[in-house]
Amino acid sequence: MKIGFLGPQATFTDIAVRGLFPNETRIPLQTIPDCFDVLNEGKVDLAVIPIENALEGSVNITLDYLIHEAKKPIIGEITAPIRQHLMVHPLHQDKWNETTAVYSHSHAIAQCHKFLHTELKGIPTVNTTSTAAAASYIKDHPELKIAAIANELAAEVYGLAIAQSDIHDFDYNHTRFIVVSKEEQELNTDTPLFKGHKTTIMVTLPLDRAGALHQVLSAFAWRNLNLSKIESRPMKTGLGNYFFIIDVDMQKDEVLIPGVAAELEALGCRVNILGSYPYFSLGSSEA
Numbered sequence: 001m002k003i004g005f006l007g008p009q010a011t012f013t014d015i016a017v018r019g020l021f022p023n024e025t026r027i028p029l030q031t032i033p034d035c036f037d038v039l040n041e042g043k044v045d046l047a048v049i050p051i052e053n054a055l056e057g058s059v060n061i062t063l064d065y066l067i068h069e070a071k072k073p074i075i076g077e078i079t080a081p082i083r084q085h086l087m088v089h090p091l092h093q094d095k096w097n098e099t100t101a102v103y104s105h106s107h108a109i110a111q112c113h114k115f116l117h118t119e120l121k122g123i124p125t126v127n128t129t130s131t132a133a134a135a136s137y138i139k140d141h142p143e144l145k146i147a148a149i150a151n152e153l154a155a156e157v158y159g160l161a162i163a164q165s166d167i168h169d170f171d172y173n174h175t176r177f178i179v180v181s182k183e184e185q186e187l188n189t190d191t192p193l194f195k196g197h198k199t200t201i202m203v204t205l206p207l208d209r210a211g212a213l214h215q216v217l218s219a220f221a222w223r224n225l226n227l228s229k230i231e232s233r234p235m236k237t238g239l240g241n242y243f244f245i246i247d248v249d250m251q252k253d254e255v256l257i258p259g260v261a262a263e264l265e266a267l268g269c270r271v272n273i274l275g276s277y278p279y280f281s282l283g284s285s286e287a
């Protein structure tokens with residue numbers, strides 16, 4: 001199986017892919033939209049894409065592509081611990097605090113805000129397409145006194161020296177990645193990484209109905225359905241027009257989920273089930 005992911009080698013997404021699919025062919029891509037594109041074009045079977053970080057919240061580009069551009073099912077989810085380290089070219093190992101710029105993915109920079117504010121105050125940050133892309137850039141520019149925020153595997157792969165470890169602001173730092181598929185298929189759950197099932201539903205509210213969100217939530221509540229997440233995103237059709245993405249803590253069944261969908265449709269909502277899938281955990285991030 002070919003699996004597209006946000007590359008290059010040694011991103012956190014790569015670590016998530018290696019964790020759940022150790023024997024498959026990994027295809028690194030430059031951006032999240034590229035991952036969706038290759039999936040739509042049938043060049044890969046699956047794509048693994050970051051969707052939410054415990055410190056920074058949702059990866060909006062992923063949500064937007066899921067809703068507006070890609071109509072592919074989510075068939076799995078991987079949660080992985082995230083440990084961020086500051087790394088430099090080995091030539092500058094002892095002079096990391098003379099760094100003139102810190103390169104990384106915007107989410108990684110945000111996860112280390114307190115560290116950057118106290119230890120490298122005023123030093124500019126530069127956004128890269130991924131943490132590993134930053135590490136690769138540092139490797140290619142030994143003449144510059146610059147640093148990257150990335151993971152341990154990236155330090156190893158790109159031959160960098162970790163100057164400061166575990167610089168993320170809070171110990172509990174995890175990211176959720178979704179597995180999106182060219183076609184419906186079931187992932188193997190016969191692994192200790194398997195933790196349970198969930199269903200992701202997109203709901204668009206009718207525009208002119210008072211209390212609509214309350215009614216939507218009631219449809220889940222009286223059926224005793226546990227929601228693990230509710231998130232709103234703009235529909236991009238006008239100010240104030242939003243849709244909701246709701247994660248229900250159960251596998252799609254024959255009764256409860258179809259019952260919710262029918263009730264919401266009767267209220268004038270548009271309902272779209274984005275996937276019903278197993279979720280997996282790669283462990284804990286505590287250092």
Ligand SMILES: O=C(O)C(=O)C[C@]1(C(=O)O)C=C[C@@H](O)C=C1
Pocket residue numbers: 006010011012013014050053059082105107108129130131132175
């Ligand atoms: O840049 C990476 O290494 C990624 O895999 C992307 C990403 C993200 O989009 O949030 C994934 C996990 C971390 O939260 C930081 C960056």
